[in-house]
Amino acid sequence: MTETRPFIRLRGRSIMALVLSPEPPLAGWLASLDAQIERAPNFFDGRPVIVDLGTLPRETADVAGLMHAIAERGIHIIGAEGAHASWPGLEAWGRKLPGGGQSAKPIEVPERAQAEPAAPAAGPAAPEPSPPPQMQSPTEPASLLIDHAVRSGQSITFEQGDITILGSVASGAEVVAGGSIHVYGALRGRAIAGLSGRTGARIYCRKLHAELVAIDGVYQTAEDMPPERIGTPSCAWLDGDLMRITPID
Numbered sequence: 077m078t079e080t081r082p083f084i085r086l087r088g089r090s091i092m093a094l095v096l097s098p099e100p101p102l103a104g105w106l107a108s109l110d111a112q113i114e115r116a117p118n119f120f121d122g123r124p125v126i127v128d129l130g131t132l133p134r135e136t137a138d139v140a141g142l143m144h145a146i147a148e149r150g151i152h153i154i155g156a157e158g159a160h161a162s163w164p165g166l167e168a169w170g171r172k173l174p175g176g177g178q179s180a181k182p183i184e185v186p187e188r189a190q191a192e193p194a195a196p197a198a199g200p201a202a203p204e205p206s207p208p209p210q211m212q213s214p215t216e217p218a219s220l221l222i223d224h225a226v227r228s229g230q231s232i233t234f235e236q237g238d239i240t241i242l243g244s245v246a247s248g249a250e251v252v253a254g255g256s257i258h259v260y261g262a263l264r265g266r267a268i269a270g271l272s273g274r275t276g277a278r279i280y281c282r283k284l285h286a287e288l289v290a291i292d293g294v295y296q297t298a299e300d301m302p303p304e305r306i307g308t309p310s311c312a313w314l315d316g317d318l319m320r321i322t323p324i325d
Contacts, residue, residue, distance in 0.1 A: 093125060094125045096125055096127050097131045098132060098142060099131050100136070113150075115297055115299045115300070116287070116288065119288065120149075122152070125151050125153050125154065126155050126157060127156045127157075128157055129158040130157065130158025134162065139166060140163070140166055143156065219240060220232075220234040220238070220240070221240050221242070222242065225241075226244070226245045227246050229249065231250040232249075233253075235253075236254055237253070237255045239253040239255075240260075241258065241259045241260065241261070243260065244263070245264060246264055247287065248287075249266070250266045250268070252269075253269050253271060255269065255270070255274055256269055256280070257280070258280045258281075259279075261281075261282055262281070262282065262285055263283065263285060263286045263289075264285045265287055266290075267279045267290070268288075268289075268290045269290070273292060275291070279291065279313075280309075280324060284301070284305050289301075291313070294317060294319050301321055308323060310324060
């Protein structure tokens with residue numbers, strides 16, 4: 077009787093992580109981090125973070141202590157990159173992890189290597205078949221339409237283009253788009269546009285109550301937004317390195 081071995085199902089998953097890049101002097105950088113956490117206490121909640129150490133000079137002392145100082149602030153570090161081999165104590169932090177945000181995709185693990193097919197016996201050359209007609213590959217959609225509200229705790233990511241939401245985005249929810257974001261209702265959660273480097277992306281909403289809006293890495297938290305824009309139809313856009321939030325009516 078042949079015993080069937082159990083198999084392990086593997087899946088590939090891309091995740092979207094925040095990247096922190098400490099800069100010298102580190103005491104000042106940590107103070108700025110503390111100020112950011114004070115302005116938006118929930119900003120790092122439940123978000124994976126990669127620490128990019130490539131911005132630090134090679135002679136930087138106690139980099140491991142810096143990593144622990146970041147973690148002590150409640151920031152969930154999933155890995156580090158750019159660490160120099162001469163820095164001690166970074167074994168637990170030194171993994172370089174990819175970002176992403178795409179949904180899980182199955183990975184097939186073959187049970188054994190496939191045998192090479194035997195070469196056909198030599199014989200008279202057969203005429204080559206005519207190539208099949210070229211077929212146009214389907215194009216991916218440039219936008220994603222969500223016809224319902226986005227509930228607290230939900231995260232919607234569409235890196236290929238714009239996201240349009242016909243309902244509201246609840247507090248604690250997150251919407252991430254490679255292009256622009258259009259919210260026909262109230263925006264109370266987090267909206268991150270221009271993920272693929274599109275500086276011309278915008279964020280539109282009928283009522284602005286967002287915890288955070290970000291475009292191509294430039295962001296404003298609720299505490300930074302113009303008070304007169306809260307609760308009104310608004311558009312967030314980039315003016316160089318500055319974010320503007322202006323009325324849309």
